[in-house]
Amino acid sequence: MLYHLFSAFEDAFSGVRLIQYITFRATFAAIFAFVVATWVGPGIVASLRKRKIAGYTKTGSDVVDGQRDAKKDVPTMGGVILLCGVALSGFLFARLDNPYTWVVLLSFLAFGALGARDDWVKLTDRNRRGISERMKLGWQLTIALLAIGTLYGLGNAQDGLNPWRMPSIKENPYALQWVKRHVVVRGESWNSLADKYLGNTSRAREIAVRNGIDATLARSAAVLSASAGGDLCDPDVPEAVQHAPTVGREIDLPAAWPDRRDHHRHDLQIPVFKKFCLDLGILFIPLGILVIVGASNAVNLTDGMDGLAIGTTATVAIAFAFIAYVVGRVDFSQELYLFHVPEGGELAVIGAALVGGALGFLWFNGYPAQVFMGDTGSLSIGGILGVMAVALRHELTLLIAGGIFVAEALSVIWQRTYFKATRRRAQRAGVPDATGKRWFRCAPFHHHIQMGGLHESKVVIRLWIVSAICVLTALALLKVR
Numbered sequence: 357m358l359y360h361l362f363s364a365f366e367d368a369f370s371g372v373r374l375i376q377y378i379t380f381r382a383t384f385a386a387i388f389a390f391v392v393a394t395w396v397g398p399g400i401v402a403s404l405r406k407r408k409i410a411g412y413t414k415t416g417s418d419v420v421d422g423q424r425d426a427k428k429d430v431p432t433m434g435g436v437i438l439l440c441g442v443a444l445s446g447f448l449f450a451r452l453d454n455p456y457t458w459v460v461l462l463s464f465l466a467f468g469a470l471g472a473r474d475d476w477v478k479l480t481d482r483n484r485r486g487i488s489e490r491m492k493l494g495w496q497l498t499i500a501l502l503a504i505g506t507l508y509g510l511g512n513a514q515d516g517l518n519p520w521r522m523p524s525i526k527e528n529p530y531a532l533q534w535v536k537r538h539v540v541v542r543g544e545s546w547n548s549l550a551d552k553y554l555g556n557t558s559r560a561r562e563i564a565v566r567n568g569i570d571a572t573l574a575r576s577a578a579v580l581s582a583s584a585g586g587d588l589c590d591p592d593v594p595e596a597v598q599h600a601p602t603v604g605r606e607i608d609l610p611a612a613w614p615d616r617r618d619h620h621r622h623d624l625q626i627p628v629f630k631k632f633c634l635d636l637g638i639l640f641i642p643l644g645i646l647v648i649v650g651a652s653n654a655v656n657l658t659d660g661m662d663g664l665a666i667g668t669t670a671t672v673a674i675a676f677a678f679i680a681y682v683v684g685r686v687d688f689s690q691e692l693y694l695f696h697v698p699e700g701g702e703l704a705v706i707g708a709a710l711v712g713g714a715l716g717f718l719w720f721n722g723y724p725a726q727v728f729m730g731d732t733g734s735l736s737i738g739g740i741l742g743v744m745a746v747a748l749r750h751e752l753t754l755l756i757a758g759g760i761f762v763a764e765a766l767s768v769i770w771q772r773t774y775f776k777a778t779r780r781r782a783q784r785a786g787v788p789d790a791t792g793k794r795w796f797r798c799a800p801f802h803h804h805i806q807m808g809g810l811h812e813s814k815v816v817i818r819l820w821i822v823s824a825i826c827v828l829t830a831l832a833l834l835k836v837r
Contacts, residue, residue: 359451378681382705385449386712393441393716400440401720401727404431409479430725433475435733437720438666439468441713442706442740450705455510457702460743463503467652467739470495471731478731486731496649496735503743504644511621521637528631529620530693538609540601545583546574549601553609558686567607569599620695625749627756627830630693630837644746651745651754652738654761657768657800659734662725663718664802664816668760668823669737670714675757675827676744677707682834683748693837695749703744710740723813756833759826760819764800771799 362375374380404410410431443465450457470492478486486492512519538549546569550560564574573579582600601607624634636643659665682688684701717733720726729737738761745754755762771794779792796804805815 357448357452359449360453378684378701378704381449382677382681382708385445385705386708388448389441389445389709389712390716391712392444393437393713394719396440397434397437397716397720397727400434400437401431404433404727405429409433409475427725427728430728432479432728432730433472433732434717434720434727435468435471435729435731435736437727438713438717438729438733439465439736441716442709445709445712446706449709450702454699454702455506456699456747457706459503459506460703460706460740460747463499463648463743464736464740466499466502467496468732468736470499471656471733471735474735475730475732493649496652496739497645499739500645500648500742501641503648504641504746507644507747508622508640511619515619515621517622519638521635523637523639524635526623526633526635528633529623529695530630530690535609538607540584540603540605540607542603543583544601546580546601548583549607549609556686559610559690562690563607563609564599566610567601573599619698620749621697623695623749625695625752627752627833628836643751647746647751647754648739648742650765651742651758651761652735654758654765655738655741656731656734658761658764658802659729660800661802661806661812661816662723663721664819665734665737666714666718666721666729667816667820668758669741670711670718671820671823671827672741672754672757672761673707673710673714675830676741676748676750676754677704677711678831679750679753679834680704680707680744680748683750692834694834697748700748703748706740707744710737723816753830753833757827757830760823764802767796767801767804768799771796 359375359381362372408431410429443461446457446461446464450461452458474486474492508519511517538553540549546560546564547557550563551557560580561571561574564580565571569579579599582597584601584603620633622636622640624632624636626632655665655669658668680700680703682692683694683697684699684704686696688694689696714737717729721729741754741758745751774795775792777792779790782790782792797807798804802815802819805818806812810818
């Protein structure tokens, strides 16, 4: 909103132009989200405590539940604090003419509303454990389908693609081979060559460096625009002409992209591999739904200790704010062989707002917690991270960066599977009062560590460290291609 408001005053006040820069808006989005969260937090915590909106879900472990009894009066549903900070900051600092802004923020609010409904039922009706799992999953699938359907439809419309196409292997989107095929003629510059053969003057520096121009010199617009034969484009930098392509010289040129209109909005991005390009086609929808719903439930399962889920969220959000900025820029995405998403840059602003909001909520949720986020916060966090990952074409990166979330979800799945399998085995063996065995002391995984003798705060801090390492690994793999 502020972007559109201040754009009208650019001619009158030069400093206002800073609002155009994503980095500027992302920085202030993080700060503003933190300020809002810490400002509204005390009032929301007091209101929840006054209304006795408190309670927790039992794990089935007498040890863990016994420790949790000491926190039975701590209010929950505090995810409202996060919703206020992130949503308000996102709408203020992100561009509202970008459809991705609306898809991500509305998905965030929708998952938050679903979580709030679940918390409200759980806490006001002691005979129920929230809305039924089937109903919750149904609403998660509905929200995810609406978000993915919108992203898929927008991408197909802008790239002119058939929405009913099946998956197919595509040509590599970036030039990996160079061919000698051009003899320079008078009047040609590195810029004109890039425009003529690639339709993209931003790749002029790449061609100049490939053909022997120093990388530092090639950053100069004068060098890239100086033409062969002595026609100087910038009279203030006459030495630029000596770095222009020489008339009669045969130079290397990169192969053109297969289709410059295709922005790879539905292609599967796999870390490490740079030659692989799979257009998911219609399978983009089920994969996206799986990622979003899976992320939402994974964060929900991680929320079980003071500060664990929200601290991990902050580290993962930093990674995706950075990824959004990179893939939103043509030069950076080409340099790292990543799929360019033209609308993705604005998600850096929203990712930064999520970082600020997470730190603001951690202000109240750090050990010992004054408030728990409840499903209101955990479902919305997982939802927004899942939608961002799909929109930016980095689902697998989320799997790596959000390693803690993945481990927590897998621990629960494995615990239930193992328990049911061993119980069936015991029943078949005729064991009286047959019951199953547990692989972990208690699931999710953080309770297994806690029951090993570590204090809750130490478990949380160590898992934060592991989360930071997962994020660094995911970011490193952006370069390892």
